[in-house]
Amino acid sequence: xxxxxxxxxxxxxxxxxxxxxxIVGAADILQEVHVETYGSLSKKDKVEFILEQxxxxxxxxxxVRAHIVAGKISKKxxxxxxxxxxxxxxxxxxxxxxxxxxxxxxxxxxxHAIYSTPSILKDDSKWRDALQSAVLFAALSPYGMEQxxxxxxxxxxxxLDKLPAGQATIQLLLKKEIINYPLPHQAEMxxxxxxxxxxxxxxxxxxxxxxIIQHNVRVVSGYYKRIHGNRLAQLLGLSREQLEQEISNMxxxxxxxxxxxxxxDIIRFSQPHTPESILTDWAADIDKLLGLVExxxxxxxxxxxxx
Numbered sequence: 001x002x003x004x005x006x007x008x009x010x011x012x013x014x015x016x017x018x019x020x021x022x023i024v025g026a027a028d029i030l031q032e033v034h035v036e037t038y039g040s041l042s043k044k045d046k047v048e049f050i051l052e053q054x055x056x057x058x059x060x061x062x063x064v065r066a067h068i069v070a071g072k073i074s075k076k077x078x079x080x081x082x083x084x085x086x087x088x089x090x091x092x093x094x095x096x097x098x099x100x101x102x103x104x105x106x107x108x109x110x111x112h113a114i115y116s117t118p119s120i121l122k123d124d125s126k127w128r129d130a131l132q133s134a135v136l137f138a139a140l141s142p143y144g145m146e147q148x149x150x151x152x153x154x155x156x157x158x159x160l161d162k163l164p165a166g167q168a169t170i171q172l173l174l175k176k177e178i179i180n181y182p183l184p185h186q187a188e189m190x191x192x193x194x195x196x197x198x199x200x201x202x203x204x205x206x207x208x209x210x211x212i213i214q215h216n217v218r219v220v221s222g223y224y225k226r227i228h229g230n231r232l233a234q235l236l237g238l239s240r241e242q243l244e245q246e247i248s249n250m251x252x253x254x255x256x257x258x259x260x261x262x263x264x265d266i267i268r269f270s271q272p273h274t275p276e277s278i279l280t281d282w283a284a285d286i287d288k289l290l291g292l293v294e295x296x297x298x299x300x301x302x303x304x305x306x307x
Contacts, residue, residue, distance in 0.1 A: 151174055169189065
């Protein structure tokens with residue numbers, strides 16, 4: 001009981017500090033309290049207090065501490081039915097943090113977590129905003145297993161049919177086809193609140209163009225072993241400098257294999273086979289063949305025994 005009143009008093013004192021315009025002071029009052037160690041407090045009281053710590057820490061732009069404090073909340077507990085409001089508040093605050101970090105994949109996860117909350121799904125305007133944001137940031141995320149999993153999860157959602165621009169974007173990114181930039185529905189996407197909110201609109205627009213270029217390069221690398229640089233630049237609607245820069249970035253982060261021969265104007269996407277790799281592939285094929293022969297022999301013997 002004493003701990004409850006103490007925390008309540010600190011919360012009120014912090015509130016008055018914030019009302020007076022001293023957000024730093026308000027955050028400092030709460031940040032030294034390790035409420036997660038108090039066994040006498042209920043789970044909801046702890047989460048409520050930690051959420052307030054996160055909000056004020058973000059308010060004073062201390063993003064490192066905000067991330068540390070956020071780690072004290074168990075996401076498993078937030079999935080409970082009685083914790084829906086706290087779940088929405090938590091992932092909204094995490095969205096603010098990840099927006100500062102320009103982490104589009106984590107933003108997609110934040111908004112999808114908000115969208116999947118039952119209370120949000122009951123409100124048409126709220127789930128639309130959350131799903132639009134999840135689509136947008138999934139499209140802005142770097143290519144990888146998590147990003148592809150997120151795209152596929154959103155693609156099978158029945159509510160996506162009610163967002164034609166979002167549905168078209170997801171389906172384009174899941175196809176192994178070259179995408180023309182800008183997209184036919186791009187103006188609508190750029191009008192979404194998540195895209196235009198804050199000072200990052202230009203950053204997201206530039207990043208979206210880069211993600212489309214990267215998608216197109218991956219598609220081409222799957223169909224061509226080598227191609228003339230000028231021809232590829234023409235196919236993708238880019239200058240030669242833009243193309244070389246993006247391919248260089250993709251090679252550096254390991255998302256595609258490529259070698260450029262500038263004098264001959266040739267870009268090679270096929271990785272040369274060393275004698276060791278050829279021998280390894282041959283050995284694997286032989287093992288597979290012997291396995292098939294053994295299985296077939298057993299099946300023939302089984303058939304003969306039953307006759």
